[in-house]
Amino acid sequence: MKDKQTCLQTAVDKKAKKVNNPFVELIDRFYVLFDNKKVRYSVLAAALAVLLYLPMRTSMYFMEVMTNVWFHVVVCLGLNIIVGFAGLLSLGYAAFFAVGAYTTGILILHYGVSFWLTLPVSVLMAIIAGLAIGGPTLKLRSDYLAIVTLGFGEITRLAARNLDITGRATGLVGIERPTLFGMAMVKINHFYYAFLVLAVLAIFISYRLQDSRLGRAWKCIREDEDAAEAMGINVVAARLLAFIIGSVFGALAGSFMAIKMTAISPESFLFTQSVMILLAVVLGGMGKIPGVVLGALAVVVFPEVFRGIGKYRMLIFGAVLLVLMIYRPQGLWPERHT
Amino acid sequence: MSLQEIVIQQLFNGLLLGSFYGLVALGYSMVYGIIKLLNFAHADIYMVGGFCSLTILTFFGNTFIGNRWLGIVISMLITMIIVGLLGVIIERVAYKPLRNAPRLSLLITALGVSMILYNSVMVITSGEYRAYKTGLGYEGFSIGSVFVTHTQAILIVAAVALMFVLHLFITRTMYGKAMRAISMDLDCCRLMGVNVNKIIALTFFVGSMLAASAGMMAGVYYGSLHFFMGFVIGIKAFTSAVIGGIGVIPGAMLGGLLLGLLESFGTQIPFIGSEWKDVFSFSILILILIFKPTGLLGKKESERM
Numbered sequence: 251m252k253d254k255q256t257c258l259q260t261a262v263d264k265k266a267k268k269v270n271n272p273f274v275e276l277i278d279r280f281y282v283l284f285d286n287k288k289v290r291y292s293v294l295a296a297a298l299a300v301l302l303y304l305p306m307r308t309s310m311y312f313m314e315v316m317t318n319v320w321f322h323v324v325v326c327l328g329l330n331i332i333v334g335f336a337g338l339l340s341l342g343y344a345a346f347f348a349v350g351a352y353t354t355g356i357l358i359l360h361y362g363v364s365f366w367l368t369l370p371v372s373v374l375m376a377i378i379a380g381l382a383i384g385g386p387t388l389k390l391r392s393d394y395l396a397i398v399t400l401g402f403g404e405i406t407r408l409a410a411r412n413l414d415i416t417g418r419a420t421g422l423v424g425i426e427r428p429t430l431f432g433m434a435m436v437k438i439n440h441f442y443y444a445f446l447v448l449a450v451l452a453i454f455i456s457y458r459l460q461d462s463r464l465g466r467a468w469k470c471i472r473e474d475e476d477a478a479e480a481m482g483i484n485v486v487a488a489r490l491l492a493f494i495i496g497s498v499f500g501a502l503a504g505s506f507m508a509i510k511m512t513a514i515s516p517e518s519f520l521f522t523q524s525v526m527i528l529l530a531v532v533l534g535g536m537g538k539i540p541g542v543v544l545g546a547l548a549v550v551v552f553p554e555v556f557r558g559i560g561k562y563r564m565l566i567f568g569a570v571l572l573v574l575m576i577y578r579p580q581g582l583w584p585e586r587h588t
Numbered sequence: 589m590s591l592q593e594i595v596i597q598q599l600f601n602g603l604l605l606g607s608f609y610g611l612v613a614l615g616y617s618m619v620y621g622i623i624k625l626l627n628f629a630h631a632d633i634y635m636v637g638g639f640c641s642l643t644i645l646t647f648f649g650n651t652f653i654g655n656r657w658l659g660i661v662i663s664m665l666i667t668m669i670i671v672g673l674l675g676v677i678i679e680r681v682a683y684k685p686l687r688n689a690p691r692l693s694l695l696i697t698a699l700g701v702s703m704i705l706y707n708s709v710m711v712i713t714s715g716e717y718r719a720y721k722t723g724l725g726y727e728g729f730s731i732g733s734v735f736v737t738h739t740q741a742i743l744i745v746a747a748v749a750l751m752f753v754l755h756l757f758i759t760r761t762m763y764g765k766a767m768r769a770i771s772m773d774l775d776c777c778r779l780m781g782v783n784v785n786k787i788i789a790l791t792f793f794v795g796s797m798l799a800a801s802a803g804m805m806a807g808v809y810y811g812s813l814h815f816f817m818g819f820v821i822g823i824k825a826f827t828s829a830v831i832g833g834i835g836v837i838p839g840a841m842l843g844g845l846l847l848g849l850l851e852s853f854g855t856q857i858p859f860i861g862s863e864w865k866d867v868f869s870f871s872i873l874i875l876i877l878i879f880k881p882t883g884l885l886g887k888k889e890s891e892r893m
Contacts (some may be wrong), residue, residue, distance in 0.1 A: 408866055
């Protein structure tokens with residue numbers, strides 16, 4: 251058995267070597283450079299300054315796209331916790347931001363609650379949703395988990411379509427926008443900053459989680475579940491936490507989306523939406539935070555730049571997914587194993 | 589309608605629905621049994637089968653030597669072969685290079701294949717519904733006051749016949765034996781001189797064939813096709829496979845019929861209604877996965893990811 255495995259390993263190594271071309275190596279070297287703390291912080295500071303200054307200069311359209319990028323950064327980092335850190339394939343992630351968006355929408359529209367007060371409720375609902383989906387299913391095999399999350403995603407969408415409180419197929423329309431310190435949030439720039447803050451927070455929390463005891467436990471479970479259990483890690487609890495934290499990210503992003511759009515409908519939470527987010531995470535490299543941010547940027551900007559491709563968009567995404575998995579399964583910006 | 593008529597009507601609907609589910613579920617179950625892959629693309633193969641048969645049927649002008657039924661049978665056979673080959677190609681291109689990769693990569697690849705298939709069809713059909721005209725007419729017979737067309741009755745018979753042929757293939761032929769052996773232990777089969785790659789390709793061929801026939805039957809039954817029609821039936825067929833015990837061939841058939849019946853009777857429960865039909869079957873899937881993941885006919889398996 252052991253011989254066979256070493257044999258397999260060398261075969262895999264050989265294959266990996268063959269794939270590495272000079273271009274890929276150059277990119278990899280750049281990534282190594284980025285792992286240096288000084289370089290990383292100076293690059294990040296410069297990037298943040300540019301991003302903060304951006305709204306003063308550019309067009310509405312550009313801001314719209316960038317806001318969408320930050321939204322995707324938050325949800326992708328949320329999914330990254332589930333798929334990348336804990337290694338659980340979830341295909342119903344759109345359900346989590348549906349929970350956030352509908353909670354906020356219903357509370358504002360039907361009960362007149364202030365937006366800022368709906369956020370804690372939204373988080374609470376996300377925790378409940380995470381527990382409801384994660385709790386009973388985490389002991390399942392990973393492909394069963396994938397199909398169960400897919401089923402839950404569809405159930406959430408169909409429930410939103412058929413319930414009166416969620417406005418059935420038309421959804422919720424005319425959600426009032428909030429004020430912040432007496433200033434009404436109406437312009438796109440306000441939302442740009444709001445989502446930027448959310449994204450930066452999400453990145454920060456992701457990094458802290460990655461290096462925490464919990465993050466190391468996730469990594470350990472992902473690599474070898476039995477070994478992790480033998481080391482005294484509570485596998486079920488750790489996975490459940492991954493689900494809950496991931497869903498909280500999604501729900502908060504969804505809440506902010508609800509006030510930005512002022513209208514939400516079940517059609518915003520289709521299966522394809524979940525797949526797009528998964529694609530971003532896989533594209534960037536599961537588990538690597540800068541990679542996921544890059545992936546989020548790619549899935550939003552790519553269709554905007556290539557306007558003409560329109561209907562071919564998802565076709566190309568599917569092909570990208572396939573090629574990536576076969577030739578570079580670790581993603582564009584992979585996690586380095588040291 | 590009296591209670592008895594409702595029962596007969598729903599029994600019939602359930603059997604018809606269930607035989608579609610069963611045919612698609614067989615493909616899921618066979619592929620899962622043999623390489624432990626949840627083949628997301630399978631549902632789209634069903635959809636491609638529907639469109640492929642429509643194209644061929646239109647090419648023949650709905651008839652073959654002046655006979656409508658012969659036209660349908662011939663185009664079904666051609667469709668099954670074409671789509672079966674498509675399944676083999678997909679396996680070669682997408683799944684074979686990843687035979688030793690982690691299961692997460694394999695699942696994502698399957699998702700990619702599924703996206704490619706349904707988006708290609710979407711681009712070709714511009715996302716519109718296509719009418720499936722067979723010109724078979726609506727003659728039929730009545731059971732009590734429940735009316736059944738000949739087409740519907742023949743569809744059920746055809747589906748059951750296909751399942752029976754598959755059962756014979758799996759239990760009586762050398763290839764079927766090889767498939768069963770591989771699902772027990774792939775590495776051991778390789779050592780025993782079984783051409784594993786060939787058998788896996790054959791499994792994909794047979795599974796895709798059955799899905800394609802189901803796609804065609806659905807087209808004939810519903811009278812229209814849509815590029816996204818595989819999605820919901822995919823989940824339901826997977827549910828059927830799980831109900832019966834995934835990897836167990838008779839289980840997939842049983843599960844399909846059971847789910848079809850459950851669903852058609854489920855819509856009669858006052859609070860469920862047809863708009864909650866999908867929620868109902870997804871909930872069954874989740875409940876079964878939680879409480880009895882091995883299914884009705886499945887064996888206890890202590891395998892871990």
